[in-house]
Amino acid sequence: MSVKKSNKLIFRLVLSSILLSAVGYVSYSEFFKGKEVTAAKVGSVAPDFSLKNLNGTEKTLTDYRGKGVLINFWATYCPPCKKEMPYLENAYQKYKEQGVEILAVNVTEPTRLVNQFISQKNITFPILLDRDGLVLDKYQVQNLPITFFINSKGEIMNKVSGELTEEKIEEGLELIKP
Structure with missing residues (x-):
């Protein structure tokens, strides 16, 4: 050639x-x-999702429309997550009759481990399981814990990265209380 x-x-x-x-x-x-991906930013509508709770029942964020919703992303291996759980439980007991719901989204851990943790800590608010991390991605979560405060219209009113204090929880819940 x-x-x-x-x-x-x-x-x-x-x-x-x-x-x-x-x-x-x-x-x-x-x-x-x-x-x-719709960014989960303060002032925007919270991305909807569907996850199973510890009983295997499917729950969506829109199931809670009309209520204020605190979504907390957490894991049992996260020390700050463990520390804030009792604060979240206290807030749940105080605000559940005021139109506010607390949803704790566990990220990618086995159900058995999550059940053990919840039993030991006497947690009564809903725990949702994000097995494959899709909701974690949808909310663009980089670090744990992270908490979103969503009003009754589904808008993100506040976002707190890192460990919550009782005061931060109270301020956030007052902001989203219907």
Whole structure:
């Protein structure tokens, strides 16, 4: 094969690769268009989700529309998460009759471990299980614990990264109480 033919072949291969890459990029972009993650930011509507509780019953965030909702992402291996649980339980007892719900979303841990922890701590508020971490991703959670305070219209009114104090919980619940 001559050098001229070889150069033409290389040029055609490079050009074909560029065109295939462009077509692939456009296809990828179109496929994922409209599938962007809705950021869970203060002032925006909280992304809806569906998770099972410890009894295996499916719950969605919209099940609680009309109530103020505190969503706390946590895990049993997280020391600050463990520390704030009694504060959340006290707040739940105080606010549950005032139209406020506390939902603790456990991230990717086995049900047995979560049940043991909840039993030891005498937790009575709803625990939801995010087995595959999809809700964690939807809410763009980077670190635990993180808590979202959502009003009765489903809008995120406050977001607290890190350990909650009793005062922060009380302030947040007063903000979202219907």
